[in-house]
Amino acid sequence: MECTPVMDLPEVRPGDDIAELVADRASLEPGDVLTVASTIVSKAEGRTADFADYPVSGRAREIAERLEAVTGEKKDPRFAQAILDESSEVLIEAPFLLTETRFGHICPNAGIDQSNVPDHDLLLLPKKPSESAERIRAGLEKRGLEDVAVIVTDTCGRPFRHGQRGVAIGWAGMSASRDWRGELDRDGHELGVTVQSVVDELASAANLVTGEGAGGTPAVVVRDWKFGDLEGSDELFRAVEDDLVRDALRNWRFDK
Amino acid sequence: MECTPVMDLPEVRPGDDIAELVADRASLEPGDVLTVASTIVSKAEGRTADFADYPVSGRAREIAERLEAVTGEKKDPRFAQAILDESSEVLIEAPFLLTETRFGHICPNAGIDQSNVPDHDLLLLPKKPSESAERIRAGLEKRGLEDVAVIVTDTCGRPFRHGQRGVAIGWAGMSASRDWRGELDRDGHELGVTVQSVVDELASAANLVTGEGAGGTPAVVVRDWKFGDLEGSDELFRAVEDDLVRDALRNWRFDK
Ligand SMILES: Nc1nc2c(ncn2[C@@H]2O[C@H](COP(=O)(O)OP(=O)(O)O)[C@@H](O)[C@H]2O)c(=O)[nH]1
Ligand SMILES: Nc1nc2c(ncn2[C@@H]2O[C@H](COP(=O)(O)OP(=O)(O)O)[C@@H](O)[C@H]2O)c(=O)[nH]1
Ligand SMILES: [Mn+2]
Ligand SMILES: [Mn+2]
Ligand SMILES: [Mn+2]
Ligand SMILES: [Mn+2]
Numbered sequence: 358m359e360c361t362p363v364m365d366l367p368e369v370r371p372g373d374d375i376a377e378l379v380a381d382r383a384s385l386e387p388g389d390v391l392t393v394a395s396t397i398v399s400k401a402e403g404r405t406a407d408f409a410d411y412p413v414s415g416r417a418r419e420i421a422e423r424l425e426a427v428t429g430e431k432k433d434p435r436f437a438q439a440i441l442d443e444s445s446e447v448l449i450e451a452p453f454l455l456t457e458t459r460f461g462h463i464c465p466n467a468g469i470d471q472s473n474v475p476d477h478d479l480l481l482l483p484k485k486p487s488e489s490a491e492r493i494r495a496g497l498e499k500r501g502l503e504d505v506a507v508i509v510t511d512t513c514g515r516p517f518r519h520g521q522r523g524v525a526i527g528w529a530g531m532s533a534s535r536d537w538r539g540e541l542d543r544d545g546h547e548l549g550v551t552v553q554s555v556v557d558e559l560a561s562a563a564n565l566v567t568g569e570g571a572g573g574t575p576a577v578v579v580r581d582w583k584f585g586d587l588e589g590s591d592e593l594f595r596a597v598e599d600d601l602v603r604d605a606l607r608n609w610r611f612d613k
Numbered sequence: 614m615e616c617t618p619v620m621d622l623p624e625v626r627p628g629d630d631i632a633e634l635v636a637d638r639a640s641l642e643p644g645d646v647l648t649v650a651s652t653i654v655s656k657a658e659g660r661t662a663d664f665a666d667y668p669v670s671g672r673a674r675e676i677a678e679r680l681e682a683v684t685g686e687k688k689d690p691r692f693a694q695a696i697l698d699e700s701s702e703v704l705i706e707a708p709f710l711l712t713e714t715r716f717g718h719i720c721p722n723a724g725i726d727q728s729n730v731p732d733h734d735l736l737l738l739p740k741k742p743s744e745s746a747e748r749i750r751a752g753l754e755k756r757g758l759e760d761v762a763v764i765v766t767d768t769c770g771r772p773f774r775h776g777q778r779g780v781a782i783g784w785a786g787m788s789a790s791r792d793w794r795g796e797l798d799r800d801g802h803e804l805g806v807t808v809q810s811v812v813d814e815l816a817s818a819a820n821l822v823t824g825e826g827a828g829g830t831p832a833v834v835v836r837d838w839k840f841g842d843l844e845g846s847d848e849l850f851r852a853v854e855d856d857l858v859r860d861a862l863r864n865w866r867f868d869k
Contacts, residue, residue, distance in 0.1 A: 358822055360614040368799070449857060463773040472798040472805050512806050516772050516858035517719040518780070519848045520790045520810030522817070534776045535825075542728040543624070543827045549728050553768070553825055554776030561778070562818030565838055566614055569791075569806045571799045582821055592775045601705060602772035602858055605865035611857065 358582040362566050362574035368475065369575075371403035376496025379576050385497065387504035390582065392563035393493060394575035395511040395526060396473050398483045405477035411435040411442070420450055427451040427613055436469075439479055443467035448606040452613070455606070460485055461594035462526050463603070464513040483509060486527025494529045506530035510560040512569060516602065523564025525556035525593065532589025540587065552590060614838040616822050618830035624731065625831075627659035632752025635832050641753065643760035646838065648819035649749060650831035651767040651782060652729050654739045661733035667691040667698070676706055683707040683869055692725075695735055699723035704862040708869070711862070716741055717850035718782050719859070720769040739765060742783025750785045762786035766816040768825060772858065779820025781812035781849065788845025796843070808846060 363383045369375070375393060385391065399405070411417075413434045420441075421434035428451075437454070441447070444456035444467045457463050460482075468482040483489045490507040497505050509527035514520065525533065535553040542548055563577035597603060619639045625631070631649060641647065655661070667673075669690045676697075677690035684707075693710070697703070700712035700723045713719050716738075724738040739745045746763040753761050765783035770776065781789070791809040798804055819833035853859060 358616040358818075360616075360818070452857075470805065472802055473800065475800045512809070517851055517856060518810065518813065519846075519851055519855075520808040520813070521806050522810045522814050524774070537825050540826045543829065544729065544731045546728055548825060549726065552776040553820070554774065554778045555821060557774065557776070558778050558817040558821045561814040562614075562616070562821065564809070565811060565814045565818065568841075569793050569804060569809055570796045573799065585824075590775075595773055595775055599775075600773060601708075601865075601867065602862070605861040606858070608865055609857075609861035 358562075359580045360562050360566050361578045361580070363576040363578065364574070366397070366573060366576060369397040369400040371401065371405075373401045374496060375401050375576075376493045376500065379493075380497060380500045380502060383576070383578055385502045385505050385578060386580065388580075388583070390506045390508060390531065390559055390579040391493070391497070392508045392510050392560060392567075392577045392579065393490075394567055395468070395482055395486065395509050396470060396480060397575045398486070398489045398509050399480050402483055402489065404481040404483060405474060406439060406479040406481055408433060408435040408478045411438040413438055414441070417441055420454065423451050424453070427611065436479075439469055439481070440467045443469065443481055448603060449611065451611045458482060460526070462511075463594070464511070468511055468513065468526075482511065482526065487529060488527070490527040490529035504530070508556050508559055508563075510563060510567075512564060523560040523562075523567070525560040528556045531556070531584060532591055533593040534590045535584065536588040536590050538588070554593065555584065556593065614818075615836045616818050617834045617836070618822050619832040619834065620830070622653070622829060622832060625653040625656040627657065627661075629657045630752060631657050631832075632749045632756065635749075636753060636756045636758060639832070639834055641758045641761050641834060642836065644836075644839070646762045646764060646787065646815055646835040647749070647753070648764045648766050648816060648823075648833045648835065649746075650823055651724070651738055651742065651765050652726060652736060653831045654742070654745045654749075654765050655736050658739055658745065660737040660739060661730060662695060662735040662737055664689060664691040664734045667694040669694050670697070673697055676710065679707050680709070683867065692735075695725055695737070696723045699725065699737055704859060705867065707867045714738060716782070718767075719850070720767070724767055724769065724782075738767065738782065743785060744783070746783040746785035760786070764812050764815055764819075766819060766823075768820060779816040779818075779823070781816040784812045787812070787840060788847055789849040790846045791840060792844040792846050794844070810849065811840065812849065
């Protein structure tokens with residue numbers, strides 16, 4: 358398996374066609390996976406925003422004041438408002454905001470970035486990242502680049518472990534997971550680990566090459582990796598009744 | 614970046630020298646990262662166990678009975694006992710066991726596997742996976758293979774997202790994370806995302822090649838990936854006071 362960054366991508370502007378930008382710079386082959394950082398998908402989709410765009414609800418003010426009290430840092434209630442606008446549920450209010458985005462991804466600050474955003478204050482995540490992936494895939498097909506799976510990635514933290522890692526937030530042309538159910542292990546027993554989240558593993562692999570800085574390499578081609586014959590599943594975000602940690606967080610409040 | 618499985622590894626037996634098994638089969642170069650699935654590290658270290666090894670405490674019986682009641686499946690209290698023996702804290706008791714292992718990793722069933730374990734019932738995780746990684750690294754050095762970082766991996770699930778992915782549980786010869794603090798983004802602003810957990814991303818990348826089945830490819834060579842000039846950090850497992858989800862789980866109980 359090989360992960361190669363697409364070199365020389367320009368600064369992405371609203372309306373840019375990511376499939377075209379990539380197709381002009383990378384040789385893609387059938388079976389390749391193309392990962393694209395959400396940051397450029399959002400830029401192409403015009404998902405920038407400014408603090409001035411946001412009114413401030415009582416709820417946003419309450420959240421910002423609590424965050425200020427808890428962290429001792431100045432918090433702009435308009436940022437809290439932007440996060441609320443992008444979210445379907447607030448899971449942690451303090452000492453930072455953890456929410457579920459409208460497309461089902463749980464991450465800090467609804468994934469809104471304040472870095473790598475020229476001329477604007479905020480960069481929101483794509484509205485429907487799997488549709489974004491599908492559009493990029495269709496754009497590649499239109500240019501004769503068939504059978505390329507596309508994954509839209511973001512970088513975010515997680516419980517239990519320090520640090521951030523790449524995750525998939527949208528995908529097209531492949532299943533999210535390999536389902537090993539029914540497969541046998543080396544000793545002929547059925548496997549206990551059943552579902553391998555390959556889109557997340559591919560996003561993590563690509564993120565090693567993409568990096569978080571000024572590198573300018575938001576797209577990565579993964580070659581010589583095969584999904585294989587296993588069954589696929591497209592469930593990536595847990596359903597509420599299946600997510601014990603979400604349940605625990607609903608019944609919890611930060612205490613300091 | 615390239616991930617290549619080490620081919621033709623044999624069934625690993627207690628006392629086997631993983632550095633030797635790998636060195637005989639792979640050409641390793643300075644700067645490479647070698648990932649090794651915990652399953653073979655555990656086998657080499659004799660970390661197999663049998664149900665018959667475990668007495669059953671009142672606590673283990675209580676846990677198994679509750680799991681049976683909640684899941685409707687037969688649960689062996691000796692399995693619960695094995696998990697307790699490997700754990701420093703139980704975070705979820707039902708509908709499955711989530712614990713902190715003695716080396717600080719939080720995962721279901723203390724990472725005890727029942728697949729790919731010939732002749733025994735259970736395979737425990739290595740006792741101190743970073744020391745295991747260090748020993749493999751030293752074994753490679755002894756054979757003239759200098760400057761190879763080693764990561765011991767496992768596969769486990771996570772909150773919020775379905776499915777399992779590869780994670781690092783031990784590492785040697787590199788830092789766990791790249792610290793981007795102080796680095797600038799494309800527009801000259803300091804970065805918000807500060808710590809990139811590269812050992813976990815490498816473990817995920819390798820797991821795409823390793824797989825979960827009978828493939829027999831538990832070791833992977835990652836080549837042409839560079840940590841770069843960034844500061845490193847070796848904190849991978851969150852400290853208790855930093856782990857809000859652990860706190861939330863301590864105050865929560867599954868209700869069904
Ligand atoms: N070429 C190019 N690279 C960009 C652009 N915006 C961000 N990047 C790069 O994309 C990569 C990922 O950026 P990041 O902010 O971490 O994206 P995220 O993980 O999706 O939030 C970094 O290498 C950035 O330098 C852009 O408009 N053009
Ligand atoms: N060659 C070899 N492969 C093994 C052995 N044990 C497990 N594997 C392979 O190692 C890989 C990872 O196995 P898995 O049980 O998922 O390990 P874990 O992720 O560390 O729990 C699979 O490809 C297995 O087929 C062994 O003793 N020898
Ligand atoms: Mn982001
Ligand atoms: Mn990123
Ligand atoms: Mn395991
Ligand atoms: Mn595994």
